[in-house]
Amino acid sequence: MFAHLSTTVFLAIIVSLWTTLYFYFRRNFNYWKDRKVPYLPPMLLFGNAFEVFTFRRNIGEMARKIYESTTKPFIGFFICDEPYLLIRDPELVKSVLVKDFALFSNRSVSDNKEVDPMGSHLLFILKTPDWRDMRRKISPVFSSAKLKVMYDLIHEAGVEMINYLDQKVEQNPVVEIRDITGKYTTEAITSTSFGINSNCFKNEDAEFRKVSQRVLNWSIWERAISTSCYFVAPNLVKWFKLKFVDTASADFLRNAFWKTMIEREKTKFVRNDLLDILIEIKNQEDIDDPYKLEGDKLVAQATQFFLAGFETTSSAICFTLYELARHPEIQDKVRKEVQATLKKHGKITYNALKEMEYLEMCVKEALRKYPVLSFLDRRCSSDYQIPGTDVVLKKGTAVFISGWGLHYDSNYYPNPEVYDPMRFTEENMKTRPEYTFLAFGSGPRNCIGARFAYASLKSSLAAIISRYEIEFCEKTKDPLIIDPKGFLLAPISDLYLKFKKYDKM
Numbered sequence: 001m002f003a004h005l006s007t008t009v010f011l012a013i014i015v016s017l018w019t020t021l022y023f024y025f026r027r028n029f030n031y032w033k034d035r036k037v038p039y040l041p042p043m044l045l046f047g048n049a050f051e052v053f054t055f056r057r058n059i060g061e062m063a064r065k066i067y068e069s070t071t072k073p074f075i076g077f078f079i080c081d082e083p084y085l086l087i088r089d090p091e092l093v094k095s096v097l098v099k100d101f102a103l104f105s106n107r108s109v110s111d112n113k114e115v116d117p118m119g120s121h122l123l124f125i126l127k128t129p130d131w132r133d134m135r136r137k138i139s140p141v142f143s144s145a146k147l148k149v150m151y152d153l154i155h156e157a158g159v160e161m162i163n164y165l166d167q168k169v170e171q172n173p174v175v176e177i178r179d180i181t182g183k184y185t186t187e188a189i190t191s192t193s194f195g196i197n198s199n200c201f202k203n204e205d206a207e208f209r210k211v212s213q214r215v216l217n218w219s220i221w222e223r224a225i226s227t228s229c230y231f232v233a234p235n236l237v238k239w240f241k242l243k244f245v246d247t248a249s250a251d252f253l254r255n256a257f258w259k260t261m262i263e264r265e266k267t268k269f270v271r272n273d274l275l276d277i278l279i280e281i282k283n284q285e286d287i288d289d290p291y292k293l294e295g296d297k298l299v300a301q302a303t304q305f306f307l308a309g310f311e312t313t314s315s316a317i318c319f320t321l322y323e324l325a326r327h328p329e330i331q332d333k334v335r336k337e338v339q340a341t342l343k344k345h346g347k348i349t350y351n352a353l354k355e356m357e358y359l360e361m362c363v364k365e366a367l368r369k370y371p372v373l374s375f376l377d378r379r380c381s382s383d384y385q386i387p388g389t390d391v392v393l394k395k396g397t398a399v400f401i402s403g404w405g406l407h408y409d410s411n412y413y414p415n416p417e418v419y420d421p422m423r424f425t426e427e428n429m430k431t432r433p434e435y436t437f438l439a440f441g442s443g444p445r446n447c448i449g450a451r452f453a454y455a456s457l458k459s460s461l462a463a464i465i466s467r468y469e470i471e472f473c474e475k476t477k478d479p480l481i482i483d484p485k486g487f488l489l490a491p492i493s494d495l496y497l498k499f500k501k502y503d504k505m
């Protein structure tokens with residue numbers, strides 16, 4: 001009898017636990033209905049992000065799919081039990097990113113100060129008021145004048161890349177290019193931000209390359225899960241003490257940073273890199289400044305260059321080369337421009353790059369088709385009435401913008417599948433509404449490294465294109481498949497292209 005009773009009690013506990021959880025996870029599911037906002041019906045536990053949690057789609061693809069599910073100016077959806085709003089209308093995008101920025105200055109991405117002190121000081125993750133202060137201090141690093149001086153270091157990394165590519169092509173004209181662009185951006189970024197030659201091209205086991213391969217490597221499940229949760233599951237970040245930068249990588253970067261910093265302060269050696277600028281900022285700071293740049297706050301600034309710069313820029317180079325290989329006529333046209341500019345300047349310089357306008361259009365069009373960070377996220381810091389409507393978003397509501405969705409919207413980009421750099425002539429850009437090209441975001445919280453990215457992208461592409469004709473080969477995967485894990489767009493597999501020396505000048 002007791003056995004029978006205990007089974008009944010057990011079943012009753014399970015049923016009441018399930019019922020409690022069921023109602024708990026559904027408690028917000030009327031959020032959009034109550035506000036009369038169109039929304040996607042959510043699934044218990046996952047909301048509308050089931051495919052993200054099961055690694056069938058990355059976060060950017062999810063946002064694009066939601067964008068394409070409607071023609072309305074905005075649509076509600078859920079990640080787990082949390083309501084999110086995806087906005088589609090470029091005017092509304094402008095309101096959130098620019099006009100009403102004071103209410104949307106934070107990303108929705110989590111921070112986890114207790115377990116990830118360095119990661120939570122990254123500009124990308126910081127919240128106001130700390131973010132505002134850090135952005136103000138760091139912005140001069142990315143000025144055109146500073147970048148022009150830093151450019152020599154980017155150029156040196158490009159020379160190393162070309163020497164390495166020459167050797168590879170001599171052995172076999174079919175080359176896996178993602179590894180080479182990854183080495184190039186790691187080399188350029190460690191040189192400019194950590195003041196170190198990472199030797200990626202000379203040493204296949206270079207420490208910095210190993211860290212760059214680990215830190216944002218989505219085939220390492222633990223990394224894919226941790227970083228994705230930062231965007232879609234803030235509670236899991238806290239509960240499971242997940243880190244944006246894993247401990248081993250953070251320790252390695254911290255040691256590398258302090259070793260060079262201490263040496264630099266001792267020897268007063270000047271290299272015109274980020275470290276010099278950080279020392280300058282640090283020395284000018286007020287002793288009572290509550291946001292003083294010290295300890296992990298300093299390390300995070302160099303780490304940020306590294307994290308935000310190497311994978312994004314490397315993938316953007318690959319996407320551009322892929323499209324140029326597919327379109328020989330566009331490749332010829334851009335090569336002519338690069339060669340004419342090189343004839344005028346003698347070599348690739350910062351000023352020469354500025355004159356390569358068609359090359360920049362090719363890069364922009366590649367970033368339109370493959371915006372490496374393909375969605376933007378913000379969280380409102382007080383109740384917000386959506387302009388021109390009665391809808392009031394509750395303080396703390398997260399807002400997503402799908403750059404990728406806007407880039408593939410045929411209202412703004414007819415035949416969006418077609419790679420056509422002419423979309424980015426000044427004239428053609430004027431025919432589109434503002435805020436329909438968001439590869440680097442927009443407003444006060446846009447990509448601080450955009451100038452740096454264009455310089456390293458154009459520099460490497462000009463060096464490759466002026467030397468080689470690039471073609472598809474049997475090993476080229478066409479179409480490119482995007483990795484369904486993580487939060488950045490990258491091809492899922494290696495990218496093989498055929499390189500033929502170009503000898504006509």
Ligand code: HEM
Pocket residue numbers: 123124125135304305306308309310312313316367371372373374376377438439440441442443444445446447448449450452453
């Ligand atoms: C092709 C290369 C790159 C692309 C496509 C890219 C794209 C983006 C995008 C879309 C954002 C979000 C902007 C927003 O929310 O409005 C962002 C933020 C950011 N990017 Fe980049 N980025 C690239 C390269 C770089 C580089 C090279 C650096 C540094 C050297 C960098 C540093 C940052 C930082 C620090 C933020 C956060 C800014 C803040 O919150 O204040 N990025 N990037």
